Amino acid sequence: MLNYDFNIEGVIGKIKKLNAAKIALQFPEGLKVHATSIADEIESKTNSKVIILGDACYGACDIADQEMMNLVDIIVHFGHTPLPLNYKIPVIFVEAYSRINIEDSIKKSLKNLDGYNNIGLVTTTQHLNVLKKMKTILEKKGKKVFLKKGIGTSEGQVLGCNFSAIKNLPVDAYLFVGSGNFHPLGIKLFTKKPVIIADPYMGDVRSIDEFSDKILRVRFAKIVKASEANNFGIVVSSKEGQFRLELAYHLKEMIQKSGKKAVIIMMNSINPTLLMAYRELDAFVITACPRIAIDDANMYEKPLLTPQELEVVLDKRDWSNYEMDEIKYDENKNIINSI
Ligand code: SF4
Secondary structure (H helix, E strand, O other), X not given: OOOEEOOHHHHHHHHHHHOOOEEEEEOOHHHHXXXXXXXXXXXXXXXXXXXXXXXXXXXXXXXXXXXXXXXXXXXXXXOOOOOOOOOOOOEEEEOOEEOOOOHHHXXXXXXXXXXXXXXXXXXXXXXXXXXXXXXXXXHHOOOEEEOOOOOOOOOOEOEOOEOHHHOOOOOOEEEEEOOXXXXXXXXXXXXXXXXXXXXXOOOEEEEOHHHHXXXXXXXXXXXXXXXXXXXXXXXXXXXXXXXXXXXXXXHHHHHHHOOOEEEEEEEOOOOHHHHHOOOOOOEEEEOOOOHHHHHOHHXXXXXXXXXXXXXXXXXXXXXXXXXXXXXXEOOOOOEOOOO
């Protein structure tokens, strides 16, 4: 049995209902190993022509709707939930819920949650289907569990750039259920409260605090290095869910007012090789995915900053008021272009 529920029968039903003749399948990196078998199954059970989109994709911020307009009728996107964006062609989102058992990890986490009564429960798309079950286990052990719906996210769901579901919760600590350090690090930097990880894949329970301290030390070093910079590159991504050009203009003005120089560089995907060409630039500010500057820092020769980190560099913000960059939306599904 597959480790994830791809809801293929449901997808086929929707394809038939929409009478879609041409379909594109989009997968995040971790689910691409399942792409060919899913493409085969959909093609054999429908009359549709199916193609797999092979480019890297890390979130619903990067749906290939623009590129595939006029080429396919629908996109089936696996592994993420929709963002408040106006996608150009119909997109079927398939959460790809994990089938892993979370019960033991939650029970194991109770020891680490000792002393904390009010708990913010957080997870990712892959475990949203068992969120209520997680809550019940914690409540049975006397914990008060806080959940809230976010803007562009479900109850208890965070993305690497969207923490609206946990903003201002009156909790003592957060329990993150899922794998890796990526989301817990974001929760820690955003809330500054204790974050415990219950990882059902590794079977362990751990705190993110030490890792987060290490990352903050790296951030501080990057800010110090960028303080010597005179020429900045402000990077804007053309990906629909990361596009913050107005913010880039604002940052450019801020840099110029501080007596330094800045240029805006627009690109789709950002990588060290592409930025290497700009030898005369001393540092980059990333208005695209907020996690590029933080999580990929070591891949880049020059400092990469978030917009809030640039404020620290330019003495507009105090380091003690460090804030995680987020991609936020207004009620009209527009990305907010301010810090
Ligand atoms: S902007 Fe970055 S963190 Fe946010 S959804 Fe896209 S890839 Fe994930």
